Amino acid sequence: MKTKIPAFIIAFLFLLQYVSAQTSVSDSIFTLHGRMHGMHRDSVLLFYENGEGQAVFQSRPIYDDRFIITDSLIRPTFATVAFKDQGEILTDSAIEARSHELYLEPGRLYLSGDIGKMDSLKLTGSGSEEEFVLLNKSISGIKAEMKPLTERLNKEKDPEKAARINTLFAPYDNRIKAITYQFFLKYPNSYVSLHELVNLVNQMGLDSARHLFDSFEDQLKLSYDGKQVASAIDKIASVQAGKPAVDFIGTDTCGQSISLADFKGKYVLLNFWATWSAPSKESNAHLFEIYNKYKADSLVIIGIADNDASAEAWKKAAVSENIYHWTNLLSGAGTENDINEKYAVHFLPTKILIDPDGKIIGRFGDNNNAHANILLDRTLQNIFKDLVAKASSR
Numbered sequence: 001m002k003t004k005i006p007a008f009i010i011a012f013l014f015l016l017q018y019v020s021a022q023t024s025v026s027d028s029i030f031t032l033h034g035r036m037h038g039m040h041r042d043s044v045l046l047f048y049e050n051g052e053g054q055a056v057f058q059s060r061p062i063y064d065d066r067f068i069i070t071d072s073l074i075r076p077t078f079a080t081v082a083f084k085d086q087g088e089i090l091t092d093s094a095i096e097a098r099s100h101e102l103y104l105e106p107g108r109l110y111l112s113g114d115i116g117k118m119d120s121l122k123l124t125g126s127g128s129e130e131e132f133v134l135l136n137k138s139i140s141g142i143k144a145e146m147k148p149l150t151e152r153l154n155k156e157k158d159p160e161k162a163a164r165i166n167t168l169f170a171p172y173d174n175r176i177k178a179i180t181y182q183f184f185l186k187y188p189n190s191y192v193s194l195h196e197l198v199n200l201v202n203q204m205g206l207d208s209a210r211h212l213f214d215s216f217e218d219q220l221k222l223s224y225d226g227k228q229v230a231s232a233i234d235k236i237a238s239v240q241a242g243k244p245a246v247d248f249i250g251t252d253t254c255g256q257s258i259s260l261a262d263f264k265g266k267y268v269l270l271n272f273w274a275t276w277s278a279p280s281k282e283s284n285a286h287l288f289e290i291y292n293k294y295k296a297d298s299l300v301i302i303g304i305a306d307n308d309a310s311a312e313a314w315k316k317a318a319v320s321e322n323i324y325h326w327t328n329l330l331s332g333a334g335t336e337n338d339i340n341e342k343y344a345v346h347f348l349p350t351k352i353l354i355d356p357d358g359k360i361i362g363r364f365g366d367n368n369n370a371h372a373n374i375l376l377d378r379t380l381q382n383i384f385k386d387l388v389a390k391a392s393s394r
Contacts, residue, residue: 030106031070038114040065041083048079048104053224061086075223076105076128076191083115093154103128103192131192135183139176146172159309163276177203188215194225201232202346205367206240209233236344241362245354246342250304250329253318258302258327260354266298267383270352272331272345272365274306275313280349284321286373290380291325297384301326306340306348308333351376 034044044067046058060067062083082099084090090098100118102111105126113121123129149168156162177200184193194216201209213221213229220226239246245268249259260268271287273280291301303323307314308330318324331340339345343352350365351372362379364372 028072028074028106029070030073030104030109031068032104032109032111034062034067034069034111036062036065036083036111036113036115038120039116041085041115043084043086044069045082045084046079047082048077049224050077053228073104073106075219076103076126078195079104081111081121101132102126103132105129105191128191131187131190135180135192135196138179138183142172142175142179160276160313163274163310167277173203181208184212188212189217189220191220191223191225194220194223194229198225198228198232201229202236202344203367206233206236209236239343239352239360239363241360243360245352245358245360248332248339248342249337250332250339253315253324253328258329260302260358263300263302264358265356266300267294267356268300268302268354270343270354271301271303272306272340272343272348272350272352273303274348275310275317276307277348281317281321283349283351283373284323288322288325290376294380294384299380299384303328304331304339305329306331306333353379 032046040062042062044060044062046056046060046069048056050056050071050073056071058069058071060069078101080099080101082095084095084098098115098118100121102121102123103126105128107125109123109125111121111123146169149165149172153162153165156165180196180200181204184197187193193212197209197212201213204212209229210233213226213233216226221230237243245260247260249257252258269290271283273283275281287301287303290299303326305314305317305328311330314328314330318328329339332338333340343350345352345366347365347367349372350363352363353361353376355361361383362375364376364379
């Protein structure tokens with residue numbers, strides 16, 4: 001509903017805009033001028049992070065289809081703008097439908113468009129926004145292809161089925177990642193690149209992530225997003241071959257607590273998987289071969305399933321897929337003892353081999369599963385061949 005306001009308020013707003021136009025904007029201030037048309041709402045909502053990474057929310061009334069929002073901002077930042085009527089309670093999906101992503105930065109910014117058509121909104125005055133628009137245009141076709149799958153996922157209530165649907169996004173996500181990576185290379189000192197890297201760093205190889213991060217200027221590296229990326233890279237680096245294995249506690253299929261420390265002095269193979277992951281289930285057959293081949297040589301297998309939301313499916317799979325022969329744990333997703341998080345595992349299946357001294361020997365899988373089983377087989381053959389040779393020479 002369009003809000004009818006007194007003439008003196010309209011006059012005040014025009015005066016405020018006139019004064020703003022005549023005054024130089026501070027290097028640490030942004031002023032967002034909105035001039036909307038089409039559908040009418042009487043409130044604008046703006047969500048963003050300040051320079052310290054703190055969430056900021058501003059709400060302003062819309063008078064005569066116009067609004068002004070201002071705040072201090074030391075660098076460009078990702079933001080979301082949404083529109084509603086005063087007193088209106090919106091669901092998450094409704095807010096998403098009425099929201100638009102953009103990049104604020106210090107200076108005088110202008111937002112225009114039809115509130116009823118969020119894709120029509122246009123922000124001018126922000127160089128970061130121009131880069132963001134270019135990136136979105138380059139992946140818009142892929143997102144359009146994904147739309148039916150996204151709608152299907154949003155309608156699915158069963159956690160196990162929803163997780164399976166999620167795996168179908170992989171080909172699209174890979175194409176988007178490839179385009180985004182090229183964007184990183186083209187705009188190595190962009191806040192857009194840095195913010196997108198926050199979301200993708202865990203899905204990239206360690207060397208690629210380091211290469212991209214090292215290309216940023218110190219100003220970006222020291223920003224809140226920069227510190228997030230640096231922390232993620234350090235976390236990934238801390239669980240690579242040659243690093244100490246991180247202890248953990250998990251719950252097995254019988255409800256018993258099991259820790260990695262329980263198997264000190266043995267070779268331990270951690271298998272990160274899930275019942276909803278087709279590649280994981282295929283990998284279990286290969287794991288059964290490994291178990292039969294090396295169980296007499298003190299190789300311990302610990303399955304870690306990302307099935308906290310569908311534990312019954314996990315327990316059934318333990319029997320149907322012959323994985324009950326070794327220890328099986330839930331990952332503890334979302335808890336302080338999240339094993340996947342401790343080992344920076346973001347792809348399934350991933351296998352991590354640990355030696356009797358508690359040091360990581362190697363990771364097999366991650367974002368490159370093409371030759372994971374072959375590399376794991378070769379590593380195990382070399383380890384146990386050496387052990388047999390040492391035993392026979394005594």
